[in-house]
Amino acid sequence: MADLLLEIGCEELPAGYIRPALEQWAGLVRAALDEARLGCAGVKTAGTPRRLAVFAAGVREAQHDALVEVTGPPARAAFDAQGSPTKAALGFARTHGVEPSALSVKKTPKGEYCVVQKEVKGRPAADVLAEALPRTITSIRFPKSMHWVTGSGVTFARPFRTLLALLGSRVIEFEINGVRSGRATAGHPFLSPGLIELPDASFDGYLDLLRAHRVVADIPARREIIARKIGERLAAHGSKLTEMELLDEVTNLVEFPNIVEGAFDEKFLALPQAVLEESMKSHQRYFPVHDAAGRMLPRFITVINRDDGCAAVIREGNQRVLRARLADAEFFLHEDTRRPLAGRLEQLKGVTFQAQLGSYYDKVQRLKALAEALAAQAGLPPAQAALCVRAAELCKNDLVTAMVGEFPRLQGIIGREYAVRDGEDAEVAAAIAEHYAPRTADDALPATITGSVLSIAEKFDTIAGCFSVGLAPTGSQDPYALRRAAQGIIRILMEGRAAVSLAAAVAEAAMLQPRGLPQAEGVQERILAFLRDRLYNYLTDKGYRYDQVNAVLAAGFDDVRDVRERLEAVASLAAEPGWEDLVTVVQRTFNIIRNSDVAGDVDEGLLCEPQERELWAILKAHEGAVRELAAARKYRAASELFARAFVASVHEFFERVFVNVDDAALRRNRLALMKRINSLYTERIADLSQIVIAEGP
Amino acid sequence: MNFQQMIFQLQHYWAERGCVITQPYDIEKGAGTFNPATTLKALGPEPWRAAYVEPSRRPTDGRYGDNPNRLQHYYQYQVILKPAPADSQQLYLDSLAALGIDLVEHDVRFVEDDWESPTLGAAGLGWEVWLDGMEVTQFTYFQMVGSLEVDPICAELTYGLERLAMFIQKKDNLFELEWAPGVTYGDVHHEDEVQFSIYNFEQADVAMHFDLFDKFEAECQRLVRENLVLPAYDYVLKASHAFNMLDARGAIGVAQRTAYIGRVRKLARLCCEAYLKRREEMGWPLLKGGAAT
Numbered sequence: 009m010a011d012l013l014l015e016i017g018c019e020e021l022p023a024g025y026i027r028p029a030l031e032q033w034a035g036l037v038r039a040a041l042d043e044a045r046l047g048c049a050g051v052k053t054a055g056t057p058r059r060l061a062v063f064a065a066g067v068r069e070a071q072h073d074a075l076v077e078v079t080g081p082p083a084r085a086a087f088d089a090q091g092s093p094t095k096a097a098l099g100f101a102r103t104h105g106v107e108p109s110a111l112s113v114k115k116t117p118k119g120e121y122c123v124v125q126k127e128v129k130g131r132p133a134a135d136v137l138a139e140a141l142p143r144t145i146t147s148i149r150f151p152k153s154m155h156w157v158t159g160s161g162v163t164f165a166r167p168f169r170t171l172l173a174l175l176g177s178r179v180i181e182f183e184i185n186g187v188r189s190g191r192a193t194a195g196h197p198f199l200s201p202g203l204i205e206l207p208d209a210s211f212d213g214y215l216d217l218l219r220a221h222r223v224v225a226d227i228p229a230r231r232e233i234i235a236r237k238i239g240e241r242l243a244a245h246g247s248k249l250t251e252m253e254l255l256d257e258v259t260n261l262v263e264f265p266n267i268v269e270g271a272f273d274e275k276f277l278a279l280p281q282a283v284l285e286e287s288m289k290s291h292q293r294y295f296p297v298h299d300a301a302g303r304m305l306p307r308f309i310t311v312i313n314r315d316d317g318c319a320a321v322i323r324e325g326n327q328r329v330l331r332a333r334l335a336d337a338e339f340f341l342h343e344d345t346r347r348p349l350a351g352r353l354e355q356l357k358g359v360t361f362q363a364q365l366g367s368y369y370d371k372v373q374r375l376k377a378l379a380e381a382l383a384a385q386a387g388l389p390p391a392q393a394a395l396c397v398r399a400a401e402l403c404k405n406d407l408v409t410a411m412v413g414e415f416p417r418l419q420g421i422i423g424r425e426y427a428v429r430d431g432e433d434a435e436v437a438a439a440i441a442e443h444y445a446p447r448t449a450d451d452a453l454p455a456t457i458t459g460s461v462l463s464i465a466e467k468f469d470t471i472a473g474c475f476s477v478g479l480a481p482t483g484s485q486d487p488y489a490l491r492r493a494a495q496g497i498i499r500i501l502m503e504g505r506a507a508v509s510l511a512a513a514v515a516e517a518a519m520l521q522p523r524g525l526p527q528a529e530g531v532q533e534r535i536l537a538f539l540r541d542r543l544y545n546y547l548t549d550k551g552y553r554y555d556q557v558n559a560v561l562a563a564g565f566d567d568v569r570d571v572r573e574r575l576e577a578v579a580s581l582a583a584e585p586g587w588e589d590l591v592t593v594v595q596r597t598f599n600i601i602r603n604s605d606v607a608g609d610v611d612e613g614l615l616c617e618p619q620e621r622e623l624w625a626i627l628k629a630h631e632g633a634v635r636e637l638a639a640a641r642k643y644r645a646a647s648e649l650f651a652r653a654f655v656a657s658v659h660e661f662f663e664r665v666f667v668n669v670d671d672a673a674l675r676r677n678r679l680a681l682m683k684r685i686n687s688l689y690t691e692r693i694a695d696l697s698q699i700v701i702a703e704g705p
Numbered sequence: 706m707n708f709q710q711m712i713f714q715l716q717h718y719w720a721e722r723g724c725v726i727t728q729p730y731d732i733e734k735g736a737g738t739f740n741p742a743t744t745l746k747a748l749g750p751e752p753w754r755a756a757y758v759e760p761s762r763r764p765t766d767g768r769y770g771d772n773p774n775r776l777q778h779y780y781q782y783q784v785i786l787k788p789a790p791a792d793s794q795q796l797y798l799d800s801l802a803a804l805g806i807d808l809v810e811h812d813v814r815f816v817e818d819d820w821e822s823p824t825l826g827a828a829g830l831g832w833e834v835w836l837d838g839m840e841v842t843q844f845t846y847f848q849m850v851g852s853l854e855v856d857p858i859c860a861e862l863t864y865g866l867e868r869l870a871m872f873i874q875k876k877d878n879l880f881e882l883e884w885a886p887g888v889t890y891g892d893v894h895h896e897d898e899v900q901f902s903i904y905n906f907e908q909a910d911v912a913m914h915f916d917l918f919d920k921f922e923a924e925c926q927r928l929v930r931e932n933l934v935l936p937a938y939d940y941v942l943k944a945s946h947a948f949n950m951l952d953a954r955g956a957i958g959v960a961q962r963t964a965y966i967g968r969v970r971k972l973a974r975l976c977c978e979a980y981l982k983r984r985e986e987m988g989w990p991l992l993k994g995g996a997a998t
Contacts, residue, residue, distance in 0.1 A: 154829070355955070
């Protein structure tokens with residue numbers, strides 16, 4: 009047994025690539041060892057921006073001899089009618105150095121094949137691994153990878169310059185992209201430049217040697233050092249480390265972690281907090297510093313890749329960088345707030361939303377009208393509706409501020425900050441930021457009613473406009489992120505605080521678009537079909553069965569919360585006894601009418617058989633009650649009543665009455681009766697004819 | 706070290722490492738990458754090493770000379786190494802040392818950056834290089850130029866000269882940088898910033914630039930048909946600058962931008978394809994050695 013140590017020494021890898029790459033590589037090495045019949049007792053990993061390392065303990069130094077089964081030609085090609093080996097079989101035996109008598113036949117899923125059991129001599133691990141290891145390296149996948157050697161097909165996240173491969177004290181020799189494997193690795197590029205050699209494949213030895221050369225290769229250890237150092241600094245200010253995502257990122261930005269605390273001028277605290285955070289965290293990877301009460305302090309902490317001894321110089325440099333960024337932001341704030349946010353509307357005329365859909369000014373005019381209409385639909389009081397219209401009027405104005413030009417991700421948030429400074433209603437200000445929400449599938453929804461209305465107005469407008477000019481999503485193409493917009497509408501209506509009719513909202517949004525757009529014809533139907541698909545995805549993602557979702561959507565989807573209620577009723581009924589009987593009623597009544605054009609209503613005078621008169625009586629007795637329960641959205645109760653009324657009676661009817669009689673009037677009348685029973689359920693609750701009943705064992 | 710000494714140092718350093726010291730290209734452009742000495746020379750199998758100062762214009766970055774960190778006209782120092790040698794990073798770090806920067810004392814970091822120029826259809830992987838938190842250089846291994854995959858791969862180093870000078874001279878205001886003894890950056894360029902900011906943001910004729918864009922595009926396409934790829938490429942630069950001007954005037958919307966950028970990218974691709982064809986017809990002259998190795 010020996011240990012195996014591998015390291016890829018590369019130019020700086022993106023921080024987010026390191027952990028996933030190590031996980032993959034460890035898995036690939038383990039699989040390669042198993043496949044090579046060398047095995048291992050366990051794997052460990054280490055990594056920095058400049059190296060990925062995998063260690064495997066207890067690897068066999070040579071393969072055991074083994075019997076390997078090799079598959080040859082199909083049996084019918086290998087043996088003739090008499091069972092004698094054919095030319096093909098003799099050739100196969102010769103290739104593998106066995107007598108034809110050693111061939112046998114094996115059944116496989118693809119048919120019968122000629123096989124041979126072959127003794128394979130075990131080879132030294134170093135030889136096997138020299139062949140197997142390069143593939144583990146070139147099989148690591150990154151979100152983005154690159155070529156760097158002319159004519160080579162090998163790609164990696166960044167160029168690698170050294171490869172270390174030791175089995176015990178021996179080098180496993182191979183070459184990839186002109187780099188030969190060896191026993192050398194690099195220390196810290198500035199604090200301990202040059203290559204260092206490892207005597208053998210000890211993991212602790214590797215970590216210790218690197219530590220001596222100013223590299224902490226163990227990721228959890230590095231993270232812990234940074235967390236402790238930052239924690240100590242924050243404790244002095246009364247706060248704790250909470251930025252865990254940033255901590256993970258900076259852990260993989262350095263090899264020899266240290267921190268520096270810097271300060272900035274207190275006057276910059278007057279900047280919107282989002283601007284300060286964006287400047288520090290996403291631009292510079294600095295940790296903001298708060299006091300015990302959560303107030304931001306004019307300080308920051310940055311992680312460095314150097315000794316403490318350099319801290320003073322590095323602090324000064326970083327302070328200068330942040331000062332420049334914040335001075336820039338202060339300049340923007342000063343310029344932007346020389347006039348109120350509301351005064352920027354005219355400027356939006358110069359900003360095109362989409363060539364055929366006009367400028368953002370045009371869009372804002374549409375949003376005002378649409379927000380007002382949706383507020384009315386949602387039954388909001390006039391004062392609330394007025395807030396929606398005001399928020400619509402202001403919501404795009406921050407697009408022409410210098411601050412959003414500089415910090416595009418803060419669109420909406422800057423609008424909110426400026427609205428607050430202008431003394432706009434707090435809910436209007438909040439809605440300006442919220443109208444972009446939800447930005448992702450799991451992003452928070454608008455918290456205010458005004459923000460909810462404006463958010464769905466904005467999304468309906470974009471969808472209606474884009475569909476009208478032929479920008480509907482196709483396949484992977486969705487440049488205006490309309491699927492995400494539709495998902496946002498559904499989430500807000502389903503989980504949020506506003507309720508509107510999809511059809512009415514689509515009609516209103518489509519009506520507000522400019523005249524004469526190329527694909528305006530039939531656009532409402534196409535949008536509703538698109539929304540139906542998104543609703544289907546939303547509900548199946550929530551774990552509902554696809555057939556139940558389809559059944560419920562078939563009975564209408566104008567009110568998405570009503571869809572959810574009907575679906576919940578159907579899903580709960582489906583888990584109970586009696587479900588199949590209910591489905592059967594709907595399916596049988598559906599099957600009998602599906603190919604007939606049933607016109608007119610039931611003519612009582614034509615009901616002649618006792619079972620059909622009985623069924624008619626039951627229908628008349630319960631139809632009203634089922635309708636009322638459904639209208640009151642008591643879908644379980646409606647379903648139960650429907651089932652009580654019709655399970656036995658419909659069954660009895662089909663047992664005794666023949667529907668498709670020759671007498672046209674009688675036939676039509678019976679079909680009309682079936683249709684009425686069927687529609688009573690399918691039009692208002694769910695079209696259960698779409699339900700797939702799993703076959704029993 | 707003053708601004709002009711920095712340039713002298715870099716010219717000297719890269720000349721010693723086999724670079725042809727070329728000169729700025731005489732058409733407005735947003736970055737040194739647009740210089741044909743990079744865009745076109747990055748294509749095809751011919752080796753090429755060059756370094757040059759590139760005056761660059763980004764009209765939207767103007768601040769009327771009021772902002773200590775922003776300019777609408779600034780200088781890049783551009784180095785192109787093709788094929789990228791295995792010690793590209795070290796060559797770059799040594800150039801910082803040549804500028805007197807102590808790399809043990811200062812925190813040098815290679816921070817992930819997937820560089821992309823949508824107008825040129827160029828993309829590569831590499832880093833922003835940070836010195837004590839300040840981004841001073843863009844270091845990219847090109848993977849694609851003119852929407853065409855490149856092989857061999859070249860390394861592109863783009864130094865932000867003003868940023869680097871601010872770092873070296875420890876200045877908070879770039880207008881206070883010493884350009885030459887007794888002469889500041891502001892003495893040389895402050896008034897340009899004032900006048901061009903007014904022009905870019907307030908005065909530039911929008912209708913004229915829309916018209917120019919269309920005409921430049923048509924001229925580029927015509928010249929490609931005439932097999933005059935180098936003049937055609939000039940019109941890619943001109944169209945790109947017309948777009949930048951319209952952008953500064955706020956005349957192009959978020960959604961429309963994509964379409965305009967796509968039009969420039971198409972032109973760039975046309976030129977890059979035509980350039981490759983032309984060089985191939987010529988038998989890849991630089992492959993025969995001598996010019997740059």
